[in-house]
Amino acid sequence: MFIKRCVMMVTGILFIGICVGAYRLSAFGVDAFTCMNLGISGFLHMTFGTWQLIMNAAILAVVFFTVRHCIGAGTIVNMICVGYMADFICWLFQGVLQVEMTLPLRMIALFIGSVFAGLGVAFYMVADMGIAPYDSVALMIEKAAKGKIPFQYARVCSDITAVIVGIVFCLLSGGNLWMVIGLGTVCNALFNGPLIQFFRLHVALPIMGRRENH
Numbered sequence: 074m075f076i077k078r079c080v081m082m083v084t085g086i087l088f089i090g091i092c093v094g095a096y097r098l099s100a101f102g103v104d105a106f107t108c109m110n111l112g113i114s115g116f117l118h119m120t121f122g123t124w125q126l127i128m129n130a131a132i133l134a135v136v137f138f139t140v141r142h143c144i145g146a147g148t149i150v151n152m153i154c155v156g157y158m159a160d161f162i163c164w165l166f167q168g169v170l171q172v173e174m175t176l177p178l179r180m181i182a183l184f185i186g187s188v189f190a191g192l193g194v195a196f197y198m199v200a201d202m203g204i205a206p207y208d209s210v211a212l213m214i215e216k217a218a219k220g221k222i223p224f225q226y227a228r229v230c231s232d233i234t235a236v237i238v239g240i241v242f243c244l245l246s247g248g249n250l251w252m253v254i255g256l257g258t259v260c261n262a263l264f265n266g267p268l269i270q271f272f273r274l275h276v277a278l279p280i281m282g283r284r285e286n287h
Contacts, residue, residue: 077281078200078201078202078281079200079202081196081197081199081200081277081280081281082146082147082150082196082197082200082202082203083150084196084197085147085192085193085194085195085196085197085198085200086147086150086151086154086155086158086193086197087158087193088189088192088193088196089151089155089158089189089190089193089194089197089205090154090155090157090158090159090161090162090193091158091162091185091186091189091193092104092185092186092187092189092190092193093107093155093156093158093159093186094158094159094160094161094162094163094166094186095162095182095183095185095186095189096182096183096186096257096261097159097163098162098163098166098167098174098178098179098182099174099179099180099182099183099186099257100174100179100255101179101183101255101256101257101258102253102254102255102256102257102258102259102261103253103254103255103257103258104186104190104257104258104261104265105231105232105233105235105236105239105258105261105262105265106207106232106235107125107253108235108236108239108240108253108254108258109128109235109236109238109239109242110124110125110128110239111239111243111253112238112239112240112241112242112243112246112248112253113128113238113239113242115242115243115246115248116242116243116245116246116248122156129152129205129206129207130206132206132207132209132210133148133206135213136206136209136213139213139216139217140209140212140213140216142201143203143204143208143209143212144203145201145202145203145204146202146203147197147200147202147203147204147205148203148204148205148206149203150203151197151203151204151205152205152206155205183256183257183260186257186261187257187260187261187264187265187268188268190261190265190268190269191264191265191267191268191269191271191272192268192272192276194208194265194269195268195269195270195271195272195273195276195277196272196276196277198269198273198277199273199277199278199280199281199283200281207231207235210227210231211224211227211228211230211231211266212224212227214227214230214231215227223270224266224269224270225266225267225269225270226266227266228265228266228269228270229262229263229265229266229267232261232262232263232265232266233262233263235262236254236258236259236262239253239254240253240254
């Protein structure tokens with residue numbers, strides 16, 4: 074069972090890397106968390122990587138005192154590996170294969186990014202070996218609401234909030250708004266929560282031979 078959980082965790086993080094890479098290739102906007110961090114880092118005149126690390130650390134501190142069970146090996150692997158995997162995918166398609174991202178290919182990349190976003194988070198959540206700090210925010214909302222706000226709706230709330238914060242700080246800094254928000258951002262904010270819940274119930278849990286606890 075431990076090996077199966079490890080495989081699920083690594084597969085989930087691989088899917089997230091594919092998701093981020095696909096979103097970047099689509100050029101239709103970034104995911105909600107990246108949108109927020111790009112907006113704030115631009116406002117603070119700080120590099121994106123440095124600010125994202127600070128934000129992850131801040132959220133991780135809150136996670137430690139609220140949903141500590143979300144912290145594990147997967148948390149660290151996610152924080153370190155997702156960005157590099159996304160960079161590798163972009164390098165492979167743009168630098169090595171030199172694929173021309175036509176509109177149909179961009180739409181396909183957007184679809185892949187949206188699906189793999191939900192699938193990846195569902196996989197490493199069910200593996201229960203730790204998840205990324207931001208992915209724990211919806212669980213904190215669900216816990217604070219004592220279950221009255223289901224996970225999928227809590228995730229939509231956190232994603233929409235992140236996008237709004239990103240837009241506000243981007244406008245305040247005078248940055249290019251279309252660099253941080255687009256069709257992909259809207260799709261991610263509105264549909265990622267329900268997709269995570271769907272894949273968790275109908276794909277990840279059955280693979281692990283488990284059922285949702287009520």
